[in-house]
Amino acid sequence: MQTGSCLCGAVAFTIDGELSPPSACHCGQCRKQSGHVWSSTWTHQDNLSFTASDTLTWFRASDTAHRGFCRSCGSFLFWQHNDEDTISISMGAFDTPTGLQLAQHIFVADKGDYYDITDDxxxxAQ
Structure with a gap:
């Protein structure tokens, strides 16, 4: 079981189930919303439950996906494809230790020009 929250604690959640190995997304949308690279894991939607969610707001980021954030503190917490029953969760939102390790970089064709990816x-590309 994993727990996590936004910066102010107004959105808090529990994951009771398997989590994927985390990835670091370098796409333009994630960089703009998070301020840099967005690292996340994903799980089946049924594994996610909220202990607080009054300030959880969803932004339709494209025709295919929406992003969940706290409207009080601005923490970017979730990404979900409209047609899937899985949900991506920000690695930064989890209470530690998570026991997870970053597994890959995605959308590196869109990465910012101000940094290099130096790990192995x-x-x-997508």
């Missing part, structure tokens, strides 16, 4: 993890 797999890099996926």
């Amino acid at each position: 993890l797999p890099q996926r």
Whole structure:
């Protein structure tokens, strides 16, 4: 079981189930919303429950996905494809230790020009 929350604690959650190995997303949308690279894991939607969610707000980021954040403190917490029953959760929102390790970089074709990826993890263009 994993727990986590936004910065102010107004959105808090529990994950009771398997989590995927985390990835670091370098796409333009994640960089703009998070301020840099967004690291996340994903799980089945049924594994996620909220202990607080009054300030959880969803932003339709594209025709295919929406992003969940706390409207009080601005923490970017979730990403969900409209047609899937899985949900991505920000690694930064989890209470530690998580026991997880970053597994890959995704959307590296869109990464910012101000940094390099210097680890040996797999890099996926999309």
